[in-house]
Amino acid sequence: MNKHIQTLVKGSLAAAAAQGGCGACQASCQSACKTSCTVGNQVCAK
Amino acid sequence: MIWEKYPFKKNIHLFRHGGLNLVYDVNSGSLHSLDDKAGEWLAEIISFSEKHPQKAARPGVLLAATGRKLTETERSEIKREFERLEQEGALFSAEAELPPPYAENEQPLLKALCLHLAHDCNLACRYCFAGTGAFGGKRELMSLATGKKALDFALARSGGRATLEVDFFGGEPLLNRTVMRSLVAYGRAAAAATAAGKRINFSLTTNALGLDDELADWLDQEKIGLVLSIDGRPDVHDRMRPRPDGRGSYAAVLPAVLRTARRRAGASPYAVGAYYYARGTYTRYNPDFDRDVLHLADLGVERISAEPAVGGDLAPRLEDWPEISASYDRLGEAYLAYAAAGRPFNFFHFNSGLDAGPCLAKRLKGCGAGLEYAAVAPNGDIYPCHQFVGRTEWRLGNVSEEAAAPAAAIAREFAAAHINAKKTCRECWCRFICGGGCHAANLETTGDLRGVYDLGCLMQRKRFEVAAYIRAREALAATDESLTGAKFSSAQKTQES
Numbered sequence: 001m002n003k004h005i006q007t008l009v010k011g012s013l014a015a016a017a018a019q020g021g022c023g024a025c026q027a028s029c030q031s032a033c034k035t036s037c038t039v040g041n042q043v044c045a046k
Numbered sequence: 047m048i049w050e051k052y053p054f055k056k057n058i059h060l061f062r063h064g065g066l067n068l069v070y071d072v073n074s075g076s077l078h079s080l081d082d083k084a085g086e087w088l089a090e091i092i093s094f095s096e097k098h099p100q101k102a103a104r105p106g107v108l109l110a111a112t113g114r115k116l117t118e119t120e121r122s123e124i125k126r127e128f129e130r131l132e133q134e135g136a137l138f139s140a141e142a143e144l145p146p147p148y149a150e151n152e153q154p155l156l157k158a159l160c161l162h163l164a165h166d167c168n169l170a171c172r173y174c175f176a177g178t179g180a181f182g183g184k185r186e187l188m189s190l191a192t193g194k195k196a197l198d199f200a201l202a203r204s205g206g207r208a209t210l211e212v213d214f215f216g217g218e219p220l221l222n223r224t225v226m227r228s229l230v231a232y233g234r235a236a237a238a239a240t241a242a243g244k245r246i247n248f249s250l251t252t253n254a255l256g257l258d259d260e261l262a263d264w265l266d267q268e269k270i271g272l273v274l275s276i277d278g279r280p281d282v283h284d285r286m287r288p289r290p291d292g293r294g295s296y297a298a299v300l301p302a303v304l305r306t307a308r309r310r311a312g313a314s315p316y317a318v319g320a321y322y323y324a325r326g327t328y329t330r331y332n333p334d335f336d337r338d339v340l341h342l343a344d345l346g347v348e349r350i351s352a353e354p355a356v357g358g359d360l361a362p363r364l365e366d367w368p369e370i371s372a373s374y375d376r377l378g379e380a381y382l383a384y385a386a387a388g389r390p391f392n393f394f395h396f397n398s399g400l401d402a403g404p405c406l407a408k409r410l411k412g413c414g415a416g417l418e419y420a421a422v423a424p425n426g427d428i429y430p431c432h433q434f435v436g437r438t439e440w441r442l443g444n445v446s447e448e449a450a451a452p453a454a455a456i457a458r459e460f461a462a463a464h465i466n467a468k469k470t471c472r473e474c475w476c477r478f479i480c481g482g483g484c485h486a487a488n489l490e491t492t493g494d495l496r497g498v499y500d501l502g503c504l505m506q507r508k509r510f511e512v513a514a515y516i517r518a519r520e521a522l523a524a525t526d527e528s529l530t531g532a533k534f535s536s537a538q539k540t541q542e543s
Contacts, residue, residue, distance in 0.1 A: 004084035004120075005127045007136060008521040009400045011075025013409075013478065014142035015135055021407030023207065026247075027158030028413040028481065029431060030211050031317030032273055032325050032351040032394040034251065035175075036502060037413040039481030041397040041513070043316040044404050045209075 022046060050103050052138055054092045059475040060085065063515040064379065066522075069137065070514055072475050076136040077400055077514055079522065084124045087113040147411040148461040156203040157414065158211040160421035160432045161196055163188045163219040163226055169253050170290045173329055173355040179217035181423070181436035187222040188424040193229045194236075195445040196422040201236055201244060208242060213249045213273075215421070215432055220256035230268055249273065249317075251325075253287070255295065257302040266309060269320040274303050277326040278338020278352075286329060286360075300345075307347045315349060315392040323394060325351040329360040333369035336377035343384060343391040351394035354505065356433070357490050364501050371508050378512035382519055398513035399479075412481030416442065416460035430460055433486030460485065463495040470498045480506040 024045040028037050059070040060080075067085030069078045080088065090112035095102040102108045113121055131137035148154055164187050167179030179185065188196075197212065204210050212233060214226050230248055237244040249271030257274070265272060276299050277283040284294025306322050313321040324347045328335035335352050342350050354370075355361045362370055377393060384391055413419060416430030420442065428442040429435045442453045465471035465482045482488075483506065487499040 002127045002130075004081045004124045005131065005137075006079045006522075006525070007076065007131070008079055008518050009075070009077040010134070010136050011071070011077075011400065012135065013075040013406045014073040014139060017142035017144060017406040019405075021405045021411075023155070023157065023408075023418075024209065025404050025408055026211055026317070027419040029415070029419065029484075030158045030160070030213050030249065031271070031321075032323035032349075033353065034273070034325075034432065035327075035353045035356050035484065036487065036505065037481060037484040038395060038479065038506065038509070039409050039412055040399040040403050040479035040510070041395065042399060042404055042408075043318065043397075043402050044408075 049091065049138065050105060050108055052095070054095050056473045056475055056477075057141065058092075058138065060088055060092060061511055063375075063511055064519070066515060066518055068511075068514055068518055070475070070510075071137050071139055072478060073141050074136050074139040075400065075403065075478070076131075076139075077518065078131070078137065079518055083116060083120055084127070087116060087121075087124055088128075142406060144406065144410055144466060146461075146466070147407070147464050148417065152461070154414075154417040154457075154461075155205040155207055156200055156210070156418060156420060157207055158213070158419045159196065159200040160213050160215050160419070161188070161193065161219075161229070162216060162421060162423050162432070162435060163193070163214050163222040164217040165424050166221055167216060167218040167253070168221065168255055168289065169218070169287055169295055171287045171327075173286055173327055173358065173360045175356050175358075175433060176217060176435075181217075183423075183436050185217075186424045188225060188422075188426075190225045190228050192422075192424065192426045192445065193225055194232055195426060197229060197233045197236060197246075199422075199428075199445040200420075201240060201246075204244065206242060208244055210237065210244060210246045211249065212246050213251055215251050218253055218255070219250060220252050220261075223256065223261065226250070227264070230270070247271070247319075251275070253295070254299045254302040254306075257306070259305070262302075262305060262309060266320060271317060271320060272306060272310070272322040273325050273351075274299075274306060274322065275326070276300065276303050276324050276342065277328070278332070278335065278341045282332045282338055283326075285331065286327070303342075303347060304345060307345075307349075311348065313349060315394075315397060317394075321349065323349045323351050325353065325394075327355050328352050328362070328370075329355045330362055330366055331360070333362065333366050334373055335370075336373040336380065339377055339391075339393060340380055340384075343380075343389070348391045349394075350391060354501075356484075356487055362501060364504075367501065367504055370505070374505075374508045374512050378516055381516055395509040396513040396516055398510065398517050400514065400517050406478065409478040409481050410464060410466070412464060412483075413485065415485050416457050430456065431486065433484070459495055463488075468496050468498060470503075474503070476503070476507045476510060479510045 067080040166185040251273040283296040421432040
């Protein structure tokens with residue numbers, strides 16, 4: 001248990017990068033956005 | 047230990063929000079909460095490294111020159127925790143070797159189509175980037191024949207993809223509702239008939255004026271996603287979204303929005319399946335748009351998005367940023383307060399994607415405009431996205447052309463405008479959140495697809511900070527909050543966006 005730093009979310013973006021992407025996810029601008037692209041707030045379709 | 051030569055500024059983001067010291071590790075996507083001592087030391091490390099890069103690169107100097115206010119015990123404890131997180135790949139993580147998102151001469155597969163059923167509208171919104179519906183051209187509706195060709199084009203160009211997304215857009219697509227219904231039936235049959243047995247997920251972006259109960263039943267039955275345009279408070283909405291004769295549209299739109307919210311309670315906040323979003327546009331007139339979001343939330347709308355107007359005199363400017371920034375801050379606190387009071391709502395841009403977000407390959411590709419995403423005008427002309435429709439210099443082709451395929455030169459321009467190709471993005475901690483931002487906004491404000499829309503960057507960073515803060519508060523609510531800080535030194539402000 002850390003005393004000074006608490007991990008809230010542990011990700012593995014770069015570590016998983018070698019696997020590439022399946023491309024099944026939705027297009028960024030096709031949902032509720034249409035004017036300001038945000039890629040990171042979408043959900044992985046896997 | 048890689049600290050000595052670690053490019054902190056682009057790879058971790060330390061910030062203080064709502065009394066928390068948070069650090070986002072860009073390359074892993076991890077989020078940590080720090081107590082004041084660890085937060086202050088890390089801020090000093092970052093600051094020293096930026097101010098004295100050569101000294102910082104010498105073994106031992108960075109740590110020796112920073113954290114001097116800490117006791118030896120504290121230094122030892124914190125250093126050990128930093129090292130453990132580094133070993134776990136959750137902090138100070140290494141940058142991935144990322145190839146260009148599209149190989150040279152790659153013909154990307156289409157995954158989403160924006161179908162402009164109507165270049166006409168029954169409203170005359172003052173901020174409309176489509177010039178009240180006509181996109182700078184003549185007012186026209188898409189014919190069923192053109193719509194079918196567009197769907198055929200999309201299915202053919204989607205290769206081995208199992209699922210295709212098609213959004214009915216305009217102008218106001220419900221001015222062409224008969225064609226819309228026919229295209230859903232046609233598209234579903236055509237997709238199922240492909241060798242791969244594809245599926246099309248349809249959605250509809252509408253001003254909701256024509257959204258009657260009979261149509262709502264059909265939309266539910268067909269599981270069609272809905273984006274309903276409403277700006278929030280009555281005066282705000284009516285000022286920007288009048289009918290052609292000048293009367294406001296709020297009173298006519300609101301009932302349809304509320305009916306949808308009731309019918310689709312519990313819909314996916316990630317816009318999957320039969321979702322809905324009430325989507326507002328904010329302008330220079332309502333930089334306090336958080337009040338518009340809360341107006342809708344108070345009425346029972348649980349899926350809300352608010353986007354800045356793009357281009358023109360009504361679009362927010364850099365000088366508006368302090369007020370807009372404060373709006374996002376207030377909205378974050380309200381988001382938590384409403385949830386705590388048992389009245390939760392979702393704000394689209396506070397979806398952080400920290401837990402189940404997309405992979406790095408997707409984040410590098412960005413929005414996919416002109417490659418994986420395209421828009422089709424009523425006359426069948428294909429454009430990189432809905433924002434480019436009518437700008438003929440960006441026309442990619444027409445769905446009636448034999449073997450319609452995106453114009454190679456334009457497609458290459460979009461393929462080349464990824465975050466690694468833009469210096470500002472390459473060095474920015476937010477690069478995997480925005481994916482380089484909106485091509486249309488970048489082009490509009492800088493004249494260059496590889497340019498960067500400054501105000502858009504500020505918005506992206508702020509929205510993520512608040513989203514991460516909300517995620518942190520939610521996590522800490524279930525645990526011991528003793529690590530949260532009460533103070534933050536001036537040194538820690540060096541990374542504030």
